[in-house]
Amino acid sequence: MVDTRVSLAGVMLQNPIIPASGVYGFGGEFRDFYDPNILGAICLKGTTLEPRFGNPTPRIAECTAGMINSVGLQNPGVDAVIAHEIPALREFYHQPIIANISGFSVDEYRECCRRIDAHVDIIEVNVSCPNVHNGGMTFGTDAHCAAEVTKAVKSVTKKPVFIKLTPNVTDIVPIARACEDAGADGLTLVNTFLGMRIDIHRHRPVLANVMGGFSGPAIFPIALRMVYQVANEVHIPVMGCGGVRSASDVVEMMMAGATAVQIGAATLRDPILCKTIIEELPVLLNKLGYERCDNSLRLCRQ
Amino acid sequence: MKTALFEIIENQPIAHDIFRMRLVGDAHGISAPGQFVNIALEGCFLRRPISVSDYDDHGLTLIYKVVGRGTEKMSTLHVGEMLDVMLPLGNGFTVASHQHPLVVGGGVGIAPLYALTKRLGNATVVLGVRSKEDLFFEREFSALGAKVFIATEDGTLGTKGFVTDAIRENDINFDYFYTCGPMPMMKALVAMIRSTTSGQLSFEERMGCGFGACMGCSLQMRSGSRRVCKDGPVFNMEDVVW
Ligand SMILES: Cc1cc2nc3c(=O)[nH]c(=O)nc-3n(C[C@H](O)[C@H](O)[C@H](O)COP(=O)(O)OP(=O)(O)OC[C@H]3O[C@@H](n4cnc5c(N)ncnc54)[C@H](O)[C@@H]3O)c2cc1C
Ligand SMILES: Cc1cc2nc3c(=O)[nH]c(=O)nc-3n(C[C@H](O)[C@H](O)[C@H](O)COP(=O)(O)O)c2cc1C
Ligand code: FES
Numbered sequence: 001m002v003d004t005r006v007s008l009a010g011v012m013l014q015n016p017i018i019p020a021s022g023v024y025g026f027g028g029e030f031r032d033f034y035d036p037n038i039l040g041a042i043c044l045k046g047t048t049l050e051p052r053f054g055n056p057t058p059r060i061a062e063c064t065a066g067m068i069n070s071v072g073l074q075n076p077g078v079d080a081v082i083a084h085e086i087p088a089l090r091e092f093y094h095q096p097i098i099a100n101i102s103g104f105s106v107d108e109y110r111e112c113c114r115r116i117d118a119h120v121d122i123i124e125v126n127v128s129c130p131n132v133h134n135g136g137m138t139f140g141t142d143a144h145c146a147a148e149v150t151k152a153v154k155s156v157t158k159k160p161v162f163i164k165l166t167p168n169v170t171d172i173v174p175i176a177r178a179c180e181d182a183g184a185d186g187l188t189l190v191n192t193f194l195g196m197r198i199d200i201h202r203h204r205p206v207l208a209n210v211m212g213g214f215s216g217p218a219i220f221p222i223a224l225r226m227v228y229q230v231a232n233e234v235h236i237p238v239m240g241c242g243g244v245r246s247a248s249d250v251v252e253m254m255m256a257g258a259t260a261v262q263i264g265a266a267t268l269r270d271p272i273l274c275k276t277i278i279e280e281l282p283v284l285l286n287k288l289g290y291e292r293c294d295n296s297l298r299l300c301r302q
Numbered sequence: 303m304k305t306a307l308f309e310i311i312e313n314q315p316i317a318h319d320i321f322r323m324r325l326v327g328d329a330h331g332i333s334a335p336g337q338f339v340n341i342a343l344e345g346c347f348l349r350r351p352i353s354v355s356d357y358d359d360h361g362l363t364l365i366y367k368v369v370g371r372g373t374e375k376m377s378t379l380h381v382g383e384m385l386d387v388m389l390p391l392g393n394g395f396t397v398a399s400h401q402h403p404l405v406v407g408g409g410v411g412i413a414p415l416y417a418l419t420k421r422l423g424n425a426t427v428v429l430g431v432r433s434k435e436d437l438f439f440e441r442e443f444s445a446l447g448a449k450v451f452i453a454t455e456d457g458t459l460g461t462k463g464f465v466t467d468a469i470r471e472n473d474i475n476f477d478y479f480y481t482c483g484p485m486p487m488m489k490a491l492v493a494m495i496r497s498t499t500s501g502q503l504s505f506e507e508r509m510g511c512g513f514g515a516c517m518g519c520s521l522q523m524r525s526g527s528r529r530v531c532k533d534g535p536v537f538n539m540e541d542v543v544w
Contacts, residue, residue: 022516022517023510023511023515023516024515025514025515025516025517029511029513029514029515029532030515032303032304032513033303033304033305045517053520053522053527054517054520054527057507057508057518057519057520057521058507058508059508059510059517059518059519059520060348060508060509060510060516060518060519061508062346062347062348063347064347065347066347067347067348067510069510069516069518071516071517071518071520074517074520074527206508216347217347265347265510268348268510268511268515268516269342269347269348269349270305270342271305271388271511271513271515272305
């Protein structure tokens with residue numbers, strides 16, 4: 001039998017499969033479909049210091065092999081997440097929880113992290129949300145800013161900190177390196193690509209916010225390429241994310257250098273996708289001749 | 303909530319660009335008129351939300367209008383093919399008991415009101431469409447024992463104008479309302495009623511998941527942020543911010 005356990009900066013996961021931030025809410029909505037205790041971990045919806053309603057609707061635009069969202073970090077605020085959402089999740093879920101935090105200033109990131117620290121196992125820092133102004137992605141497109149946020153967050157937690165980077169940059173490698181140098185314990189690659197659709201009948205953008213984050217199967221090759229580029233340049237673990245929809249996509253991500261793999265948009269169409277992949281992954285690895293879900297999968301740098 | 307395969311036993315046009323699809327499968331989770339299903343289609347990344355027009359434990363009826371790629375694809379499916387359906391979704395209408403309930407449907411928004419009217423028993427129904435050829439279910443509503451009034455924008459049938467004109471022209475008396483249709487229609491209806499009568503409205507929004515996970519469909523209501531797919535699609539008039 002294949003051993004699917006992975007260690008993510010010291011946190012043991014029973015398998016590398018994690019629903020990505022924003023497609024799994026705070027864990028309750030998928031319970032009808034399967035027992036979430038089979039997951040490697042759950043990544044919570046993006047959380048900010050203050051409650052946020054998010055952007056006006058329409059917030060969703062369909063694309064060929066993907067979708068654009070402009071949800072805009074709707075969440076009840078970190079205090080409500082700690083008081084209600086996490087305790088509710090812990091009642092039926094006993095695997096690791098990853099918080100996903102966002103902010104509009106370095107101080108906000110720090111404070112959000114300080115408050116949620118005791119309640120989760122890993123902190124993922126979203127410096128890559130394309131759907132909010134004066135925050136989110138602006139921190140992740142500049143190596144210096146990304147490093148500042150990393151340092152601030154690291155100063156208030158002992159939990160592993162993963163910085164989630166945006167693919168909307170010319171070269172992701174220097175930003176990844178800057179985060180590693182600033183003390184990040186890991187990286188998540190990638191968030192969504194800035195995209196847009198137009199309603200030709202109404203002669204206006206589909207999304208109320210005009211632009212949004214593009215994700216889904218269409219972005220897989222680009223996300224994979226970025227994981228490959230970065231994993232070969234840093235010494236910290238990478239969570240691969242972007243367009244994954246099958247066990248073989250997961251294996252590709254791990255061959256590119258990912259330690260764990262997050263699954264986003266594809267779970268919206270197929271809510272049991274994570275379960276299917278968790279069942280198929282050991283069978284596929286076995287077929288390929290692997291006994292473990294570890295570095296042995298990784299390509300040597302070509 | 304689950305995804306299940308349903309067999310298509312009917313799929314045919316009943317009005318201009320409007321199709322009726324009947325499906326056989328385990329539908330016993332559906333508990334209220336106005337709930338919807340989310341349909342996975344080959345070649346479409348997201349599922350398509352469609353209201354349940356009628357249901358029993360063994361199957362359901364959908365009425366859909368062809369407006370784009372997904373509904374176009376639906377219209378090409380054959381009897382005997384299987385459809386991947388997620389259900390039951392949304393809250394649906396709360397069937398209250400009133401002496402003179404009014405049911406107002408606009409366009410394809412008429413669809414979910416059929417199962418509702420069946421359960422109300424004593425409703426007056428007003429159906430608004432653009433033109434005679436867009437109308438469906440007039441006889442089916444009458445067969446339920448409802449009093450049916452029609453409004454067409456071009457005057458080809460019933461009152462010329464909107465549902466609000468038909469309500470005025472026929473001096474329809476009601477003490478509660480249920481509605482589903484285009485936003486401007488529902489807005490005009492509520493403006494005409496001027497809070498003298500309460501009611502329930504069914505909303506549409508573009509959806510990512512349809513089951514409450516992605517926050518793609520949130521609207522700001524008086525009671526706070528509400529997801530059309532999970533907390534709706536039906537909302538009380540008092541809760542709606544216009
Ligand atoms: C709760 C609910 C119940 C509905 N019930 C019915 C029904 O009973 N009969 C019916 O004909 N239609 C109904 N609709 C509208 C129906 O979902 C859309 O007409 C359909 O999704 C259009 O898909 P398309 O691929 O043909 O159009 P396209 O324009 O190609 O679709 C592109 C994307 O936009 C979305 N979209 C487009 N129009 C709408 C819309 N009006 N509402 C929500 N999403 C939209 C699609 O789902 C898809 O993701 C309902 C919508 C909701 C939210
Ligand atoms: C509806 C939706 C909401 C999202 N919300 C968040 C969020 O709150 N925080 C975040 O870091 N990423 C968010 N993302 C990005 C995903 O976590 C993921 O990085 C991205 O979608 C790429 O993966 P995918 O192609 O598998 O969807 C969201 C994505 C979607 C589709
Ligand atoms: S469509 Fe995803 S929450 Fe409503």
